[in-house]
Amino acid sequence: MSKPKIAVIYYSTYGTNYAVARAAARAAEEAGAEVRLRRVAETAPAEVVQSQEARAKQLASMQDIPEVSHADMEWAEGYFVAAPTRYGVSASQLRAFFDTLGGIWQQGKLGNKTFTATTSAQNTHGGQEQTILSLYATAMHWGCIIVAPGYTDPVKFEDGGNPYGFSTNAGGLDDAGERSVAYQARRLVEMTRKLVA
Numbered sequence: 001m002s003k004p005k006i007a008v009i010y011y012s013t014y015g016t017n018y019a020v021a022r023a024a025a026r027a028a029e030e031a032g033a034e035v036r037l038r039r040v041a042e043t044a045p046a047e048v049v050q051s052q053e054a055r056a057k058q059l060a061s062m063q064d065i066p067e068v069s070h071a072d073m074e075w076a077e078g079y080f081v082a083a084p085t086r087y088g089v090s091a092s093q094l095r096a097f098f099d100t101l102g103g104i105w106q107q108g109k110l111g112n113k114t115f116t117a118t119t120s121a122q123n124t125h126g127g128q129e130q131t132i133l134s135l136y137a138t139a140m141h142w143g144c145i146i147v148a149p150g151y152t153d154p155v156k157f158e159d160g161g162n163p164y165g166f167s168t169n170a171g172g173l174d175d176a177g178e179r180s181v182a183y184q185a186r187r188l189v190e191m192t193r194k195l196v197a
């Protein structure tokens with residue numbers, strides 16, 4: 001069986017999306033993928049990060065995770081993206097990284113790969129679906145194949161039911177959420193395997 005190359009790319013200020021990304025990476029590995037877990041670089045000024053204890057602690061705890069690079073984007077055959085909702089779209093740290101990818105996008109190195117996304121927000125109706133859809137719009141510009149979970153597994157009736165991708169309230173990755181993230185990651189691996197076969 002082939003070993004699809006999956007990049008799990010996340011940005012997280014307070015830890016929710018970090019937990020989602022780790023769960024996704026574990027599940028993708030268990031599904032037989034070669035996985036790179038990668039962190040999006042913090043762009044907020046150091047004084048802003050250090051002014052909040054929780055934020056500073058979270059960043060310090062993730063220093064062993066390599067920052068995502070252009071080489072990772074080229075290497076991957078499928079992307080699993082996790083990022084918080086900010087004002088109804090994804091965190092600017094992730095957008096800033098995406099904005100550096102024009103060169104490799106132009107060379108066609110982001111196309112024909114699978115892409116799935118998850119998010120968290122403070123409020124259930126604070127933009128969760130919209131954030132994921134905004135990430136999918138970017139993936140479509142790259143020429144990716146969107147792998148949304150839909151309602152293709154019973155776990156989607158336990159996890160809040162976002163068919164575009166798993167989403168949760170901030171800090172709320174519970175057992176059903178973990179299983180949903182694992183399902184979404186496995187589905188990405190399976191679809192990537194079909195695509196690269």
Ligand SMILES: Cc1cc2nc3c(=O)[nH]c(=O)nc-3n(C[C@H](O)[C@H](O)[C@H](O)COP(=O)(O)O)c2cc1C
Nearest residue numbers: 012013014015016017086087088120121122123126
């Ligand atoms: C600048 C800013 C804007 C935010 N905008 C929204 C929003 O539009 N809707 C919402 O429900 N939560 C919003 N939040 C809350 C974040 O979504 C929440 O902090 C995040 O999901 C936590 O993820 P993390 O633990 O991975 O950092 C915002 C937070 C910040 C700092």
